[in-house]
Amino acid sequence: MSTLASLANHQVRLASRPTGQPTRENWEFTTEPVAEPADGGVVVKTLYLSLDPAMRGWMNEGKSYIPPVGIGEVMRAGGVGRVLASKNDQFAVGSHVMGSLGVQEVASFSADQIKRAGLARIDLRAGSETQWLNVLGMPGMTGYFGLLDVGQPRPGETVVVSGAAGAVGQTVGQLAKIKGCRVVGIAGGRAKCDWVVSELGFDACIDYKAGAVKDGLKEHCPQGVDIYFDNVGGEILDTVLTRINRKARIIICGAISQYNNTTPVQGPKNYLSLLVNRARMEGIVVFDYADRYPLAVAELAGYLKDGRMKSKEDVVDGGVQAFPETLLKLFTGENFGKLVLKVAQD
Amino acid sequence: MSTLASLANHQVRLASRPTGQPTRENWEFTTEPVAEPADGGVVVKTLYLSLDPAMRGWMNEGKSYIPPVGIGEVMRAGGVGRVLASKNDQFAVGSHVMGSLGVQEVASFSADQIKRAGLARIDLRAGSETQWLNVLGMPGMTGYFGLLDVGQPRPGETVVVSGAAGAVGQTVGQLAKIKGCRVVGIAGGRAKCDWVVSELGFDACIDYKAGAVKDGLKEHCPQGVDIYFDNVGGEILDTVLTRINRKARIIICGAISQYNNTTPVQGPKNYLSLLVNRARMEGIVVFDYADRYPLAVAELAGYLKDGRMKSKEDVVDGGVQAFPETLLKLFTGENFGKLVLKVAQD
Structure with missing residues (x-):
């Protein structure tokens, strides 16, 4: 009890809406005391936060x-944390949870807020804390349902995924390989491209910073493109559209190239x-x-366990103070793997 | 036999590829004699030709x-004609046929060419010659399979169709009404809009020449747009995209606003x-x-017969010589109903 009273909860709040790329001025840093949970409520210490392109939207x-x-x-x-105090039978003190924690060191939830935040216990035997924000978390779920439900891949088809080394891209590509597809990534820089081929087992990866994506598609997708999983939009989407096959499926997951646009x-x-x-x-x-997350998590955790799937997280150990600068790494492409902000030691 | 020998077949050939809107210089007029059909072949007198936006592509x-x-x-x-001479049991002299006749007064087919041209007998009890180029022809088939197979309308949904008074649009809108949808057209000019509402039974029609399409959609689609059948592309497509509902279906049938572009x-x-x-x-x-045309034709012919579906053709009685100028009416929006060129009296 006295533990909570001794805590200062450092937070990052939205101070103003950005035009183009967010700057320090769009954020406000606040500190609040931490109160005991109400009946049915819970208090969670933030350990890791997920930094995602969708945040810009x-x-x-x-x-x-x-x-x-x-x-x-x-x-x-979204984040992973540990329960500090609880008046809810579902969440024992000391257990690990995942959900919408917010950019703050301590997240307090009433019974109602627990549901809205999607707070759920996680099992660290299935994956590490950062894997629960990556392949077992929202990016993994996005890749899983986007590829399988929307894309409906068939063995032998060619799948192209942009942002290949990113959180969603790595799940999509590895899952498409497991499902018997030819997989070609698109990523920025030699290091990322080498990694998705040598470590993740993609058939090829096109470095969009090194040459024309069109030439790369011609070389690496000789049978054309059956599925394109698009995380970037812009010129790359337009180029892939020139190489698609009959009855191709293009999954629109994001458009990171366009999120900081000040023009249409x-x-x-x-x-x-x-x-x-x-x-x-x-x-x-x-x-x-x-409602189908548990099934997808179970399948993906199985692949992690048997080694058919790997994951890479780019963990910035900076605390909530580092949130504004760390977020920008997503838009410069500086991150290598799923971008995670470490807020506290477990 | 002597009948064929006495015929001069006037033709329109593509002389050069247009940049932007086609001009007279892109066409060449030729005249050829007409020969007897070979074994398995047939000679057809062109009666009506279908003029379609796709021709520009x-x-x-x-x-x-x-x-x-x-x-x-x-x-x-595509066109409707009458068999002048035949060495093929499937096509009796005097019977009416539909298929890819080309812009010429007489179309001669070998047995192989009959198949490639999709030549098929038509029954004028199911619809008139011009209806066979409209609701019972390619535009009708396009509207039927585009709306029903791709769009999968459910009763009570709101369907918006552009080019509403055109060949495809009139089938789409009337069919959507028959399937229990709310139907809002988009067309150019008061006359076309009035006609699709009062004659075809659309719930409303937005005159894109008279005001903002966005305002019209707000007014006439208070529940949003579930299906948009797009024949035009450009600004109208972009505007409809701002009004779609969750799980909406946009059927890309054409983009007539863009076909004569000299810019991207x-x-x-x-x-x-x-x-x-x-x-x-x-x-x-x-x-x-x-392979499913016959079923669709049967269903649509039933609607024509019981009065639930109407059709309007804009017949230009000009012969093949009038083809170049008549085609342009599609791009100015001058035609009212399915554009048909009359080549000869039956």
């Missing part, structure tokens, strides 16, 4: 798949390739599959 | 869903609405459904 005003973060609110973030989003000018090829372009939002 | 070089028309070749065109096609800058709304955009090419 949550900072904008306007209708989207979830409401924007309000001005003055603690920035939304660049629409895919080659979209009529969908017509010529009777192809389809479809969006995925992972929350729609929440 | 066939004039371009490059890979598409069918090869381009070659320079010097008779321009490809305008990509839908609001395509990320597909992501936010878990929606899908999918292309349709009617030829994929050829």
Whole structure:
């Protein structure tokens, strides 16, 4: 009890909505005391936070798949933590949990808020804390349901995935290999490309910083592209559209190249390739599959265990103070693997 | 026999590939004698030709869903005709046929060519000659399979169709009404809009020449848009993307606003609405459904017979000489109903 009273909860709040790339001025740092949980409530110590491209969208005003973060609110973030205090039978003190903790050192939840935050216990025997934010977390679920449900891959098909070394990309590519597909990644830089081929087992990877993506697709997808899992949008999406096969599926998961635009989003000018090829372009939002997460986690944890799937997290050990700068790594492509902010030692 | 020898077959051939809107210089007029059919062959007198937006695409070089028309070749065109001479048991002299006749007064086919041209007998009790080029022909088939197979409408959903008074649009809208949907058209001009509402029974029609399409969608689609059947592309596609519902289906049938562009096609800058709304955009090419045409024709002929479906053809009585100018009416939006060129009296 006295433990909680001694804690100062450092937080990062959204101070203003950015135009283009977020700057330090868009954030406010606050400190709050920590109170005992109410009946049915729980208090969680944040250990690791997931930093994701989608965060940039949550900072904008306007209708989207979830409401924007309000001005003055603690920035939304998924994370892994440990229960510090509990008045809820589901969450024993000391157990590990995952959910929407926010960019703060301590997250307190009422019984209602537990549900809204999607707070759930996690089993560290299935994966490490950072793997629970990667292949066993939202990115993994996004890759799993995006590829399998929307993409419906068949053995022998060619799957191309952009952001190949990123959180979603690594799950998509490895899962497509497991399902019997030819897999070609697109990533920025030799190191990332080498890694997805030599470590993750992709058939090839195109370094978009080193040469024309079009030439890479011609070389590495001699049978054309059956599935394109798009995390980036922009020119790369347009280029892949010129190489798709009949009845191809393009999964729109994100468009990181466009998120900090101050000009209008660049629409895919080659979209009529969908017509010529009777192809389809479809969006995925992972929350729609929440009732099937446990099955997907079990399958993916099995692959981690038998070594068919690997994961790489880029862990920045900086605490919540480092959140603003760390987030920007996603947009420069500086991160290598799923970007995670370490907030506290377990 | 002497009848054929006395005929001069006037033809329109592609002389050069247009940049932007086709001009008279892109065409060549030729005259050829007509020979007796070989064994298994047939000679057909062209009565009506179908003029379609897709023709503009066939004039371009490059890979598409069918090869381009070659320079010097008779321009490809679907049409209805009457058999003048036959050495094929399937086609009696005097019977009416439909198929790829080309822009010429007489079409001669070997046994092989009959198949490639998709030549088939038609029954004028099911529909008139021009209806066989409209609701019972390619536009009708495109609307039928695009709406039902790709769009999968459910009763009560809101269907928006652009080019509403055009060949495909009129089938789509009326069929969607029959299937229990709310139907809102988009067309150019008061006359077309009034007609699709009062004659075809659409719930509303937005005149894109008279005001903002966005305002029209807000007013007439208060429950949002579940299915958008797109014949036009460009700004209208982008505007509809801002009004789609979760799990919406966008059928990409054409992009007539972009076909004569000399600048790159305008990509839908609001395509990320597909992501936010878990929606899908999918292309349709009617030829994929050829084995199911007879079923669709039977269903649509039934609706024509019982009065639930009407059709309107804009018949230009100009002969093949009038082909170049008549085609342009599609791109100015001057045609009212399915554009048909009358080549000869039956």
